[in-house]
Amino acid sequence: MMIKAVIVDDEQLAIESLRWEIENFSQDVKVIETFTNPKEAVSGINYLKPDLVFLDIEMPELDGFQLLKLLDYKNFDLIITTAYNQYAIQAFKANAIDYLLKPVDPDDLIQAVEKVKRRYGSNFVTKNLEMVLDKFVNNNIKQSKKVPLPLNQKIIFVEPGEILYCKSDGSYTVVHMVNNKEYVVSKSIGYIESFLPKNFFVRIHKSYIVNIYEIKELKRQNQGEIMLSNGKIIPISRKYRKQVLEILNIS
Secondary structure (H helix, E strand, O other): OOEEEEEEOOOHHHHHHHHHHHHHHOOOEEEEEEEOOHHHHHHHHHHHOOOEEEEEOOOOOOOHHHHHHHOOOOOOEEEEEEOOOOOOHHHHHHOOOOEEEOOOOHHHHHHHHHHHHHHOOOOOHHHHHHHHHHHHHHHHHHOOOOEEEEOOOOEEEEOHHHEEEEEEEOOEEEEEEOOOOEEEEOOOHHHHHOOOOOOOEEEEEOOEEEEHHHEEEEEOOOOOEEEEOOOOEEEOOHHHHHHHHHHOOOO
C-alpha cells in the first residue's frame, strides 16, 4: 500500500527536510508534489487528490485554516506541521489526525504515518476532516483577543468568532452577531476593524466587514455580492473586489 502525499509549506527548506525524513523513515509514503504557495496548493490538491497532506499552518496570504476551507477535495488524511503547539492539539488527537512539531522528529513522523495507515480507506476521512476543521477555526479564533464594543454606558467584550458582520452607520457601527443580536457601537467601523483578526475578517465595502467563515455564497453579477450564513446579502464594492476574490482564492 503506497500512500500518495502532498506537502504544503511556505519554507522550501522545511519541505526538503520533511521530504528527506519521509523518504528515509516512511517507505509507505510517496511525496507526489510540494507547494510553497498556499493558493497554488488549493488547486493542486483538488487536482491531484492525494491520500495524505502535510500542511503548515503559519503561512502568508492564506494560513492553513483558510486553505482547508477553500478546498473542494477533502477526502484525505491531514498531518499538521508547525513550529507552534497552540493549534488545537487536542482536536487533532481526538479525531485521529496528527501533528508534527518542527523540527520534525523521525519517531513522531513514523507514529503519525502509522496512524494514517490504520485509517487508510476509511469512509470517515472526509467527515472527520470537516469536524476537525471546524474545531481548528473555532479554537484559533477564540484564541484571538476579545473585541471591545463601546456602548452608551459600558464596554462589552465579545469573541471575534461571535461576530457575523459589521456595518458602518456614520460615526457609529452596527455589529451583527451570529446569534442574531446586534450592537450599535459609538465608534467608526475602522476602530472595530483594528481589533478584528485579519485571518478571519475581510473588508468588502467601505461600509461592511464580514466574517470570512460565515460566507456561504458569492454572486458574480455587477461587482459581486456575498451571502452570509444567515442569508444576508451584502454588495462587494469595486475598491475591495480584488482583495475579496484573492482571499477567497477566486480568479
